[in-house]
Amino acid sequence: MKLNFVGCRLLATVAILALFSGMVQAQFRTDGLDSKVRSVSRKIVAQPTQIYGPQAVTTINQNIVTGADSGAAPEVKRFDTPALTVTADFFAFAPAFTGGVRVAVGDVNGDGVGDIITGAGPGGGPQVSVFDGVNGSLIRSFFAYNAGFTGGIFVASGDVNGDGRADIVTGTDAAAGIPTEVKVFDSTSLAVLKDFFPFSTFAGGGRVAAAKVNSDGIADIIVGAGPGGGPEVKVFDGVSGAAIKDFFAYTASFTGGVFVAAGDVNNDLSADIMTSAGPGGGSEVKTFSGATGAQIGSVFAPTFIGGTRVAVGRVNADAIPDILVSPGPGSPPQVEAFDGATNALIHNFFAYDVTFTGGVFVAAPPVAVPSAASVAVSGRVMTPDGRGLRNAYVFLNDPQGVSRRVLTSSFGYYRFDDVQVGETYVIGVSSKLYRFAPRLLNVSDELTGIDLIGQE
Numbered sequence: 330m331k332l333n334f335v336g337c338r339l340l341a342t343v344a345i346l347a348l349f350s351g352m353v354q355a356q357f358r359t360d361g362l363d364s365k366v367r368s369v370s371r372k373i374v375a376q377p378t379q380i381y382g383p384q385a386v387t388t389i390n391q392n393i394v395t396g397a398d399s400g401a402a403p404e405v406k407r408f409d410t411p412a413l414t415v416t417a418d419f420f421a422f423a424p425a426f427t428g429g430v431r432v433a434v435g436d437v438n439g440d441g442v443g444d445i446i447t448g449a450g451p452g453g454g455p456q457v458s459v460f461d462g463v464n465g466s467l468i469r470s471f472f473a474y475n476a477g478f479t480g481g482i483f484v485a486s487g488d489v490n491g492d493g494r495a496d497i498v499t500g501t502d503a504a505a506g507i508p509t510e511v512k513v514f515d516s517t518s519l520a521v522l523k524d525f526f527p528f529s530t531f532a533g534g535g536r537v538a539a540a541k542v543n544s545d546g547i548a549d550i551i552v553g554a555g556p557g558g559g560p561e562v563k564v565f566d567g568v569s570g571a572a573i574k575d576f577f578a579y580t581a582s583f584t585g586g587v588f589v590a591a592g593d594v595n596n597d598l599s600a601d602i603m604t605s606a607g608p609g610g611g612s613e614v615k616t617f618s619g620a621t622g623a624q625i626g627s628v629f630a631p632t633f634i635g636g637t638r639v640a641v642g643r644v645n646a647d648a649i650p651d652i653l654v655s656p657g658p659g660s661p662p663q664v665e666a667f668d669g670a671t672n673a674l675i676h677n678f679f680a681y682d683v684t685f686t687g688g689v690f691v692a693a694p695p696v697a698v699p700s701a702a703s704v705a706v707s708g709r710v711m712t713p714d715g716r717g718l719r720n721a722y723v724f725l726n727d728p729q730g731v732s733r734r735v736l737t738s739s740f741g742y743y744r745f746d747d748v749q750v751g752e753t754y755v756i757g758v759s760s761k762l763y764r765f766a767p768r769l770l771n772v773s774d775e776l777t778g779i780d781l782i783g784q785e
Contacts, residue, residue: 390443390694390753390771391643392416393653395664395680396432398688399450403430406680407445410644410666413678417465421447421458428452428481432692434642435486435495437516438468441753441769443694444495448473451481451502457514459497471519473499473512480504480534486695487539487548489513489522489567493774495695496522496548500535503555509535511552511565523550523570533557533586538641540591540600541698542619543573546774549600553578553589556607560587562617564602574622578604578615585609585636592641592650593698593751594669595625600698603652607636614639614654628652628667634659635688642693645675646728648751650696655680655689662689697751697773704772707744708779710737710758710765717741718783722759725770728752734759748772758783 393413397404402424407417421430429450434443442462449456455478459469473482481502486495494516501510508530513523527535534555542549547567554561560583564574578587586607591600599619606613614637616626630637635657644651649669656663661683666676680689706725710718717740725745726732737743748754750772756779757767763783770776 390441390769391646392443392694393644393664393666393676394432394434394445394692395655395662396421396430396447396690396692397662397681397685398429398658398690400427400429400658400687401681401685402427403447403449404681405430405432405445405447408678408680410676413676417445419460419465421460422449422453422456426453429687429690431481431483431690433484433486433498434462434692434694435497436462436771437486437495437497439494439516441771444468446484446486446497446692448482448484448499452479453481454479455482455499455501457482457484457497457499469497469519471514473514474501474510478504478507480507483534483536485537485539485550487541487550487567489539489548489550490515491547492516496539498537498539498550500527500537500552503534503557504532507532509533509552509555511535511537511550513539513550523565523567525565525570527552527563527565527572528554528558528561531558536586536588538589538591538602539567540593540619540695541567542591542600542602544599549573551589551591551602553587553604556586557584559584560604560606560610562587562589562602562604574602576617576622578617579606579610583610588636588638590639590641590652591619592669592696593619594641594649594652596649598698601625603639603641605630605637605639605654608634608657610636612637614652616652626672628654628672630654630665631656631660631663633657633663638688638690640691640693641669641695643696643753644693648696648749651675651693653691653693655691658688659686660688661686664689664691697771703747703749704775705744705746706748706754706756706770706772706776706779707742708777708781710741710743710760710781710783712763712783713785715782718758718760718763723781724757724759726755728754750774756781 433446455474485498536553538551560579633656662681758765
């Protein structure tokens with residue numbers, strides 16, 4: 330595995346000698362800090378090593394993440410927008426694995442920054458690995474299904490249990506004789522929250538997404554049927570597991586498979602559903618209202634030979650999620666991003682070398698679907714030993730640079746009211762006595778217990 334550290338002094342090169350297990354040999358050089366080079370060897374089993382960070386706070390939740398599909402090493406990249414600066418470039422699994430890597434973005438560890446979720450394509454075990462969005466450390470690694478399953482898996486994320494963190498959603502890819510299975514794993518414990526077969530005995534695979542489609546404040550699970558069946562899309566209630574929507578996104582006779590994504594592009598507090606077609610299905614990427622089920626928009630991707638993949642997330646600085654498209658096998662690794670509000674093309678680039686034609690998976694940080702137009706953010710400012718800090722100024726900066734300030738109470742408590750949802754804020758403390766590191770907050774609902782602890 331080759332690791333590059335961007336924006337910091339630590340450089341690393343790691344060679345993995347087996348597909349999912351083996352001896353890792355690494356060299357670390359701390360440029361400008363220590364001229365010595367030290368070699369490290371350690372044994373890993375069924376998990377990849379780590380990527381790199383840290384990254385700029387201003388763009389950490391505004392980017393495009395890509396994963397190389399079959400025929401190449403499982404390379405994942407992150408491009409911060411609008412400049413498309415590469416802030417991550419790593420192999421999610423051993424470089425010898427060429428089955429492809431599927432990607433998603435979600436705040437799994439609850440620090441306010443989108444983490445990178447990866448799933449192995451066909452030929453490897455059903456491996457899921459999650460990398461911290463700030464420092465690149467491996468924070469989750471597990472098999473989503475029986476270790477003997479090698480058909481490949483799809484990944485997504487969304488808060489299904491209401492704890493404020495993105496849970497991990499997986500769907501099996503096509504495998505002869507094995508019905509398509511979808512699971513949801515708790516973000517922290519990895520306990521299985523949901524486990525079901527969305528299309529009964531259909532074995533063509535299920536492409537997954539998660540977002541708040543209905544009004545209960547819990548992420549629902551969207552599944553698109555893989556090749557071999559009709560272009561069926563189903564939405565399952567995140568609480569009850571019941572199917573709440575079921576429709577064909579394209580002509581019923583089309584059997585090339587359908588990809589799905591979700592985000593609230595019409596600002597009606599319900600996540601809308603985006604679909605794209607597999608090989609032979611045309612280049613139209615459709616948007617269906619999460620509230621009514623009616624088609625409310627579309628964009629047209631380039632004519633990719635192997636079909637089109639779709640994702641939704643924060644690419645520009647507004648509060649409306651944007652639509653991303655990427656190619657299936659057979660076309661150059663072209664990625665396009667469309668403004669979610671206007672459908673205007675805002676990015677068009679090659680994620681990998683132009684000669685690579687194995688296909689690309691794409692993702693972006695989610696824009697939360699709010700349950701209300703504005704909410705409150707509250708917590709306590711404390712000294713290093715845990716005492717409330719009185720008369721300290723707490724500031725809350727919105728993406729446009731507008732800053733609000735409040736003064737803490739006698740016991741260190743603070744509260745901001747009328748905070749607009751669907752935005753990412755920077756919160757911090759101004760104090761002459763202690764140092765406070767600013768934090769990122771993704772505000773989608775009422776936030777309490779946001780405690781800020783000073784350092785000497």
